[in-house]
Amino acid sequence: DTGVSQNPRHKITKRGQNVTFRCDPISEHNRLYWYRQTLGQGPEFLTYFQNEAQLEKSRLLSDRFSAERPKGSFSTLEIQRTEQGDSAMYLCASTSYTGTTGYEQYFGPGTRLTVT
Amino acid sequence: AQSVTQLDSHVSVSEGTPVLLRCNYSSSYSPSLFWYVQHPNKGLQLLLKYTSAATLVKGINGFEAEFKKSETSFHLTKPSAHMSDAAEYFCVVISNAGNMLTFGGGTRLMVKP
Numbered sequence: 001d002t003g004v005s006q007n008p009r010h011k012i013t014k015r016g017q018n019v020t021f022r023c024d025p026i027s028e029h030n031r032l033y034w035y036r037q038t039l040g041q042g043p044e045f046l047t048y049f050q051n052e053a054q055l056e057k058s059r060l061l062s063d064r065f066s067a068e069r070p071k072g073s074f075s076t077l078e079i080q081r082t083e084q085g086d087s088a089m090y091l092c093a094s095t096s097y098t099g100t101t102g103y104e105q106y107f108g109p110g111t112r113l114t115v116t
Numbered sequence: 117a118q119s120v121t122q123l124d125s126h127v128s129v130s131e132g133t134p135v136l137l138r139c140n141y142s143s144s145y146s147p148s149l150f151w152y153v154q155h156p157n158k159g160l161q162l163l164l165k166y167t168s169a170a171t172l173v174k175g176i177n178g179f180e181a182e183f184k185k186s187e188t189s190f191h192l193t194k195p196s197a198h199m200s201d202a203a204e205y206f207c208v209v210i211s212n213a214g215n216m217l218t219f220g221g222g223t224r225l226m227v228k229p
Contacts, residue, residue: 110159
């Protein structure tokens, strides 16, 4: 299967711990996005990469959050010193511009983070 | 800036009856709009998209949506609901630069037997 994959699918951590999530995009896609979805809400944009360059970051991405895409393939999202408010589903999406579909984004299944 | 408002947080229909999920958008440019569906414990799936071609857009699983500029609406419809349609639906607008999706708050569709 060549869809977007995310690991782990679930993560439970204690407040104050660091966590890291991984996203593997569709192989030919050069853009990769991170979103956060809290219960009962729509996903909110966090950041995106074009190849290895991080081009935009949301105000939601505090200093405790860092994202990388070192070789323009997979990406990691790290949260340092987790807080209970970080509990959410973290979604990854990838896309590549085409003349017919534009920037259609394909989403992974998400990583559900619970901070206790 | 662009935004979308989904007018109903919950919609309940009986199986076999029509579905209407409402979405209004706000944009300073001619927008590209999408509807995504999210089933429990599954990833977001694109249902259909409008990109300034035909105003009536057909998607997967019998869904369609009509772009109405005069009403700034992009409502999602289906003639006959199926139990498998029960899910969360999101109306989405993409930024003019094509680099960011803005989601509505979502509408949870419940289908009664």
